[in-house]
Amino acid sequence: MSVRAALLVLGVLALQIAFITSYVGAFHDPTPHRIPLAVTSVSPQAVDQSLYRLNRLPGEPLDPRAAADEATARRQIMNREVDGALVIDPRAGADRLLVAGGSGSSLAQALTAVVTEAEAAEGRRVRVVDVVPEAPGDARGLSSFYLVVGWCVGGYLCAAILAISAGARPANGSRALIRLGVLLLYSIAAGLLGTVVAGPVLDALPGSVWALWGLGTLLVFAVGALTLALQGLAGIVGIGLAILVVVVAGNPSAGGAYPYPLLPPFWREIGPALPPGAGTWTARSIAYFRGNAAAGPMWVLAAWAVGGAAVTMALALLRGRGRSGART
Numbered sequence: 449m450s451v452r453a454a455l456l457v458l459g460v461l462a463l464q465i466a467f468i469t470s471y472v473g474a475f476h477d478p479t480p481h482r483i484p485l486a487v488t489s490v491s492p493q494a495v496d497q498s499l500y501r502l503n504r505l506p507g508e509p510l511d512p513r514a515a516a517d518e519a520t521a522r523r524q525i526m527n528r529e530v531d532g533a534l535v536i537d538p539r540a541g542a543d544r545l546l547v548a549g550g551s552g553s554s555l556a557q558a559l560t561a562v563v564t565e566a567e568a569a570e571g572r573r574v575r576v577v578d579v580v581p582e583a584p585g586d587a588r589g590l591s592s593f594y595l596v597v598g599w600c601v602g603g604y605l606c607a608a609i610l611a612i613s614a615g616a617r618p619a620n621g622s623r624a625l626i627r628l629g630v631l632l633l634y635s636i637a638a639g640l641l642g643t644v645v646a647g648p649v650l651d652a653l654p655g656s657v658w659a660l661w662g663l664g665t666l667l668v669f670a671v672g673a674l675t676l677a678l679q680g681l682a683g684i685v686g687i688g689l690a691i692l693v694v695v696v697a698g699n700p701s702a703g704g705a706y707p708y709p710l711l712p713p714f715w716r717e718i719g720p721a722l723p724p725g726a727g728t729w730t731a732r733s734i735a736y737f738r739g740n741a742a743a744g745p746m747w748v749l750a751a752w753a754v755g756g757a758a759v760t761m762a763l764a765l766l767r768g769r770g771r772s773g774a775r776t
Contacts, residue, residue, distance in 0.1 A: 456685075463688055466696045470715075474700035478710040480509035480558045484529065486521040487512050489536035498536055502566060509562045521546065522579060528733065528741035531709065532559045542573040548580035550736030553588040555707040580736050583654050591652040592731035593704025595642055599664050600698070600724055602638045603671030604690045606631055611679050611687065620768030624676075624761050631672040639664025655735035663734065663746075667727045670749045673756025674723070680763035698724035720745065723752055 485502070489495045495514050502512040513530070515521040521533035525548050533546040545563050547556040556578065564574045582589040610627050643660040646653040653660070671694055678686030678693075701711065701719035708716050719725035726745035733742040 459685065459688055463692060463696065466692065470696045471700045474711055474715045475705060477712075478554065478558070478706045479507070479712075480562055481709055481713075481716070482508055482511035483531050483555070483559050483562070483709040485510050485512045485559070485563070486515035486524050486530045486533035487536065488515040488518055488521050488533065489538060491536070491538045494536045494538045498534065501570070502534075502563075505562070505566060509558075518546075525579060526737055526740060528737055531555055531707075532563075534563060541571075542575055543567060545574050545576045546579045547576060548736070549578045549582040550580040550589055550732060552590075552703070552705075552707045552732075553582065554705065554710060558710055583652065583735070585650060585652040586654075586735075589732070590704060591646055592735055593702060593728050595646045595653065595660075595664075596667065596702065596704070596724055596727035596731055597699060599638060599642055599667045599727065600671045600694050602642075603631075603635070603668040603723075604675040604687070604694055606634045606638075606668075607672040607675035607679065607690070608687045610676070611684065621761060621765040624680075624764030627676060628673065628757055628760060631676070632669055635665045635668035635672065638668045639666075653731070653735050655731075656739075659734045659739060660731065663727065663730050663749075666746070666749045666753060667723060670752035670756065671723050673753050673760060675756075677756040677759035677763070680760050694723060698722040701725055702728045704728050721748060723749060 487495050487498050487502070489498075499512050499514060502510050512534075515524060515533060518533070518535050521530070521535065524530045525533060525546060528551075531548060531551055535544040535546065537543055545560060547559055549556050560574070560576050567574045583591075585591070607627075610630065639661045642664050643657055647655070647657055647660065671690070674693065675687065675690035678689045680686070682689060697718060701715035701722060702724035703711070703719055704724075708719055711719065720729065726748040730742045730745045730749075733739055733745075
């Protein structure tokens with residue numbers, strides 16, 4: 449075995465251990481942390497008392513804030529400003545907890561458990577109302593996450609195939625442009641087919657077909673452009689680096705199986721900045737929240753797409769000039 453082959457094998461081993469560490473680290477102990485919760489009541493005093501108690505729960509599982517009325521609280525849920533709302537009725541022994549299953553059933557269940565326990569300590573009961581329920585074919589609200597994972601896999605595999613078939617590093621700017629053009633065409637097709645399968649064919653995900661198609665196209669291209677850029681920097685090793693960013697770091701921190709308030713600090717912080725996290729948030733916004741709060745994640749994906757394409761082109765142009773200079 450050559451030294452280069454031995455180093456590649458060791459790199460695969462390191463990638464495998466990183467994969468295990470990242471997934472087990474992210475998912476082994478989901479714990480609620482500062483879940484945004486609106487609190488409202490006809491009694492301002494009841495709201496103040498509830499905010500005081502909920503703010504002081506051990507471990508800070510909630511981030512409660514007052515809402516003017518129930519309509520405002522529901523609007524905040526639809527705008528994805530909060531993940532639920534506690535509607536207090538001081539004249540009765542039970543309050544209502546509004547949750548959004550479309551954000552992920554694990555988050556709704558965690559919020560229900562925390563609020564129910566806190567209310568029980570005060571001798572009150574809770575009636576849970578899902579105001580944004582997941583679609584019948586979207587078990588536990590995971591279809592958007594799996595759709596995004598599929599799109600990400602297609603993005604880096606397409607870029608990897610281009611590298612395997614024609615060399616990891618494009619020889620000049622023209623060849624880099626051709627690769628980016630092929631990747632764009634692939635992204636358009638992958639975005640459309642993924643949307644059609646998840647939506648009309650399997651009826652697993654509601655929402656605008658056009659919006660999901662646009663998301664899929666941008667996401668696939670962003671991941672593919674990132675992979676092309678890393679290949680331009682590191683050759684065939686760039687494929688492994690892309691897997692490290694997208695799969696090892698990106699998938700467990702995407703907020704899919706466990707949304708951000710349930711993840712450990714490291715994964716909770718990096719998730720929104722990586723393609724799987726930005727894609728999952730946007731897909732759920734399109735499917736269940738009328739596209740609200742999707743602008744920020746879409747800009748994140750656009751930055752990855754533009755940055756990856758720019759680095760790919762710049763490296764190819766420098767390589768082409770270097771070869772021209774060597775000939776002269």
